[in-house]
Amino acid sequence: MNTLIFRTVAPFLTALMMMFSIFVLLRGHNEPGGGFIGGLIAVSALAIYGIAYGVTAVRRAIWFHPLSIAGFGLALSAISGLLSMLAGVPFMTGLWIYPELFGVQVPLATVMSFDIGVYFVVLGSITSIALTLEERDDD
Amino acid sequence: MHDATRKQGAEVPVMTLLCLFLPLLAAIAAPVLTARLGAASAWILALAPAFSFVHFAGFLPEIAAGEVVTGGYIWVPSFNLSFSWFLDGLSLTFALLITGIGTLIVLYSGGYMKGHPQQGRFLCFILLFMGAMLGVVVSDSFLMLFFYWELTSITSFLLIGFDHERAAARRSALQALVITGGGGLCLLAGLIFLWNMTGVTQLSLLIHQGDLLRQSPYYLMALLLVLGGCFTKSAQFPFHAWLPNAMEAPTPVSAYLHSATMVKAGVYLLMRLHPALGHTPAWEILLPFFGGLTLMIGTLLAIRQTDLKLVLAYTTIASLGLLVLLTGFDSPHAVTAAVLYLVAHSLFKGALFMVAGIVDHEAGTRDMTRLGGLSRAMPVTFAAAVLAAASMGGLPLFFGFLAKEEIYAALAGGNARAILFTAVAVLGNGLMFTAAFAVALKPFIGPKVETPKHAHEAPALLLIGPVVLAVLGLVAGVASSLAHAYVSTPMASAVEGRPVPVTISTVPHLGLPLLLSVVTVALGVLAYWQLARLREVMARLLEAIGPGPDRAFDHALSGLVRVAALITRIVQSGRLEVYITATFILIAVVLLAPMFVYGELPAWPTWPKGVMLHEYAIFLLAGAGVIAVLRARTRLNAIVSLGIQGFAVAVIFLLFGAPDLAFTQFMVETLSVVILALVMTRLRLLDSDPRPLGQMLLDVAVALACGLGFALFLLRTTQGPFDQRLTEFFNAYSKVIAHGANVVNVIIVDFRGTDTLGEIAVVMITGLAILALIRMRGTSALKPADNNPDEAEGREA
Numbered sequence: 001m002n003t004l005i006f007r008t009v010a011p012f013l014t015a016l017m018m019m020f021s022i023f024v025l026l027r028g029h030n031e032p033g034g035g036f037i038g039g040l041i042a043v044s045a046l047a048i049y050g051i052a053y054g055v056t057a058v059r060r061a062i063w064f065h066p067l068s069i070a071g072f073g074l075a076l077s078a079i080s081g082l083l084s085m086l087a088g089v090p091f092m093t094g095l096w097i098y099p100e101l102f103g104v105q106v107p108l109a110t111v112m113s114f115d116i117g118v119y120f121v122v123l124g125s126i127t128s129i130a131l132t133l134e135e136r137d138d139d
Numbered sequence: 140m141h142d143a144t145r146k147q148g149a150e151v152p153v154m155t156l157l158c159l160f161l162p163l164l165a166a167i168a169a170p171v172l173t174a175r176l177g178a179a180s181a182w183i184l185a186l187a188p189a190f191s192f193v194h195f196a197g198f199l200p201e202i203a204a205g206e207v208v209t210g211g212y213i214w215v216p217s218f219n220l221s222f223s224w225f226l227d228g229l230s231l232t233f234a235l236l237i238t239g240i241g242t243l244i245v246l247y248s249g250g251y252m253k254g255h256p257q258q259g260r261f262l263c264f265i266l267l268f269m270g271a272m273l274g275v276v277v278s279d280s281f282l283m284l285f286f287y288w289e290l291t292s293i294t295s296f297l298l299i300g301f302d303h304e305r306a307a308a309r310r311s312a313l314q315a316l317v318i319t320g321g322g323g324l325c326l327l328a329g330l331i332f333l334w335n336m337t338g339v340t341q342l343s344l345l346i347h348q349g350d351l352l353r354q355s356p357y358y359l360m361a362l363l364l365v366l367g368g369c370f371t372k373s374a375q376f377p378f379h380a381w382l383p384n385a386m387e388a389p390t391p392v393s394a395y396l397h398s399a400t401m402v403k404a405g406v407y408l409l410m411r412l413h414p415a416l417g418h419t420p421a422w423e424i425l426l427p428f429f430g431g432l433t434l435m436i437g438t439l440l441a442i443r444q445t446d447l448k449l450v451l452a453y454t455t456i457a458s459l460g461l462l463v464l465l466t467g468f469d470s471p472h473a474v475t476a477a478v479l480y481l482v483a484h485s486l487f488k489g490a491l492f493m494v495a496g497i498v499d500h501e502a503g504t505r506d507m508t509r510l511g512g513l514s515r516a517m518p519v520t521f522a523a524a525v526l527a528a529a530s531m532g533g534l535p536l537f538f539g540f541l542a543k544e545e546i547y548a549a550l551a552g553g554n555a556r557a558i559l560f561t562a563v564a565v566l567g568n569g570l571m572f573t574a575a576f577a578v579a580l581k582p583f584i585g586p587k588v589e590t591p592k593h594a595h596e597a598p599a600l601l602l603i604g605p606v607v608l609a610v611l612g613l614v615a616g617v618a619s620s621l622a623h624a625y626v627s628t629p630m631a632s633a634v635e636g637r638p639v640p641v642t643i644s645t646v647p648h649l650g651l652p653l654l655l656s657v658v659t660v661a662l663g664v665l666a667y668w669q670l671a672r673l674r675e676v677m678a679r680l681l682e683a684i685g686p687g688p689d690r691a692f693d694h695a696l697s698g699l700v701r702v703a704a705l706i707t708r709i710v711q712s713g714r715l716e717v718y719i720t721a722t723f724i725l726i727a728v729v730l731l732a733p734m735f736v737y738g739e740l741p742a743w744p745t746w747p748k749g750v751m752l753h754e755y756a757i758f759l760l761a762g763a764g765v766i767a768v769l770r771a772r773t774r775l776n777a778i779v780s781l782g783i784q785g786f787a788v789a790v791i792f793l794l795f796g797a798p799d800l801a802f803t804q805f806m807v808e809t810l811s812v813v814i815l816a817l818v819m820t821r822l823r824l825l826d827s828d829p830r831p832l833g834q835m836l837l838d839v840a841v842a843l844a845c846g847l848g849f850a851l852f853l854l855r856t857t858q859g860p861f862d863q864r865l866t867e868f869f870n871a872y873s874k875v876i877a878h879g880a881n882v883v884n885v886i887i888v889d890f891r892g893t894d895t896l897g898e899i900a901v902v903m904i905t906g907l908a909i910l911a912l913i914r915m916r917g918t919s920a921l922k923p924a925d926n927n928p929d930e931a932e933g934r935e936a
Contacts, residue, residue: 029884030879081892111889115884117899121899130813133818
């Protein structure tokens with residue numbers, strides 16, 4: 001879209017939405033949110049950026065091929081499920097650790113890495129679809 | 140002392156397990172060894188089956204004493220599966236044949252394939268097959284049996300198609316795989332029937348369930364399915380066509396798989412199941428009928444051939460027919476006759492195939508009309524050939540003679556059925572006598588014929604196999620009491636399910652069987668004398684009959700392809716609107732049909748009380764969105780209007796306490812509008828909707844049916860009592876077990892995490908598929924959408 005206001009605002013909007021998507025992703029376990037919604041917000045952020053600056057700019061910005069991102073997410077989720085094997089409990093059992101970071105107790109879990117995987121799969125797959133639809137054949 | 144016995148008890152299963160896997164291990168080593176040592180690697184590789192042979196031979200005294208050896212390991216305890224074996228007279232004899240002849244075949248392959256660039260691969264396949272075949276005969280559990288059974292089909296496929304650059308070899312390999320593999324599926328179904336009928340999954344238990352099986356109403360079905368497996372594997376008419384075609388394989392394969400071992404797997408299983416399924420009218424009619432028919436067809440076709448290997452292949456079919464006939468024949472001597480003939484056949488047919496291979500290898504052809512007078516150049520080969528042929532022809536002193544005497548003792552009798560089958564057997568055996576000596580004498584005697592290669596005596600690697608097997612046929616016949624004690628009697632007892640002593644000896648004893656033997660030999664000599672004329676008559680007869688099952692196989696296969704193409708054309712029109720319409724019609728039917736059929740339509744809903752003003756406003760907004768969609772003149776307007784309706788629904792979710800759902804709905808609506816708009820520009824659709832009226836009406840009807848279906852379904856669901864159990868469970872445990880307050884998220888990532896993993900995999904695959912679809916369309920005729928603002932700017936400037 002070729003308006004000055006939109007093109008000026010788009011980077012800030014994208015950055016904000018990206019941050020918000022991560023926020024939504026991480027709070028998901030206790031408040032409304034989660035990997036799926038977070039991923040969708042991130043896709044919308046990239047869509048805005050794409051509408052403002054075109055497909056090539058988005059591809060440059062996300063660095064990796066979107067489907068690689070999705071693949072990484074799927075692998076992350078699968079590994080999160082498999083980790084329970086090391087603890088000798090059934091597949092997909094959540095494992096929790098509570099390390100102290102800077103004096104604050106941070107709960108970390110395979111459930112969380114699983115959700116992060118979901119986030120990346122949604123982000124990668126839908127971005128890939130949107131970008132492929134948007135770009136020209138000779139790109 | 141006590142300790143020692145227990146220790147041995149633990150050692151034996153490990154050793155047996157090792158011996159079962161030894162051929163497979165050798166198969167893995169074969170390519171490496173052959174690359175280093177060439178043909179000499181055969182000497183080392185042959186040690187593997189030889190070791191197994193010695194180990195299994197160690198069980199002989201125990202088995203001869205009437206015991207059975209079982210052993211095994213637990214495999215999948217939750218499914219009650221075990222990797223277990225079961226050795227009685229029948230399986231032990233087969234195991235010895237497989238490992239013993241296998242040892243000789245590996246040596247023979249070393250000589251036969253010497254210098255071949257793929258010799259390592261060949262030895263690997265042969266040893267793989269050996270491991271599979273050994274598994275078939277010792278398996279106790281049905282699953283193991285089926286697994287190894289199919290593995291023999293697959294290794295046979297690999298070996299027949301070994302020379303994969305020739306189309307004929309590829310076709311034959313495929314044909315063998317389709318026929319024997321298809322039979323394997325029949326067998327699987329049959330085994331499942333047997334399992335359901337008796338509740339046991341082990342052969343060692345099944346053979347004691349005969350009475351139960353024979354009374355079952357499913358007996359005939361199970362029998363037919365099992366026979367489907369056995370008859371295809373053992374090349375019974377009309378499934379015999381694959382066996383002659385399998386002669387495309389190198390000769391060691393023909394000698395080993397397609398005469399001595401694999402084709403006998405069907406006979407093995409029939410013999411194994413004889414105590415369980417036998418002694419019924421169906422068994423005693425089907426087996427002798429198909430066996431006898433196969434015997435006749437096999438011998439008549441054998442006489443017609445001039446290729447040494449094809450002659451032997453057709454006589455193998457005939458012999459398999461004879462074995463099936465005997466296994467199903469209701470007479471005291473039939474089972475012992477089948478046992479004796481099976482062992483004799485493995486010895487002489489293996490030897491004769493190897494002789495045919497040597498002749499081919501040394502003289503450069505195996506067409507018997509172009510061979511002659513080789514006896515001077517190849518005396519040892521000639522001697523082995525004559526010994527083997529004498530056993531096949533059933534001459535006294537040889538093991539084949541014992542088998543034939545027993546066959547006639549079993550078949551001969553006063554009634555019409557006995558006379559018919561005796562006549563069939565005499566004719567079949569007579570012609571097999573002719574075929575045997577045609578193979579053993581024609582290339583070697585008479586005037587010397589110029590051959591493509593200058594013939595020499597074969598090297599030791601090639602000679603060991605046929606000589607050992609041919610001599611064994613003689614030794615076993617002379618020392619018959621020893622052979623009976625360790626092989627024939629235990630095996631016959633296992634097949635019959637009760638002790639059956641085998642006593643026949645090679646000393647000719649006057650009686651009807653001896654008379655029939657004399658007739659057989661006389662018939663064979665007569666036919667040998669008139670062989671050329673007989674061959675011509677057969678050729679003319681076959682021409683008159685027309686194409687056989689071999690051609691039918693081709694027609695069936697191409698017919699299958701045609702039918703598949705036809706169905707694909709009908710079902711897969713390739714038009715998106717057809718697919719979508721079909722999908723939605725199905726959804727409407729699934730939603731509406733049960734409600735109407737079972738009278739579960741919802742009651743007319745009562746108007747809710749206390750609806751707030753802003754709630755009315757949202758409902759109005761949703762309705763307005765739908766009306767806007769219907770009234771939209773361009774597609775883009777319709778898409779955006781649909782978005783309005785979607786957002787209104789999201790707000791409803793938010794108002795009624797489902798923030799997660801509302802959140803997701805917002806994002807999905809936004810992205811749907813973006814992506815639909817992109818699709819539109821991408822596909823360069825017309826702005827307006829060009830559908831004809833009829834199409835439009837159909838679409839309207841389908842859309843209304845779907846909408847109505849969902850509405851009624853939802854109403855009906857909410858009118859029923861709500862089952863609170865899941866809600867209570869998740870509310871109670873979400874925080875306690877899964878450490879999460881957001882129940883929806885906890886369900887997604889923890890309680891039902893495996894579902895989610897599957898779903899995100901689907902999302903990813905969808906992404907891949909769409910990428911592929913769009914990239915595939917990349918035709919230059921399609922003018923790409925103009926959506927790069929930078930370039931648009933540049934053009935304007």
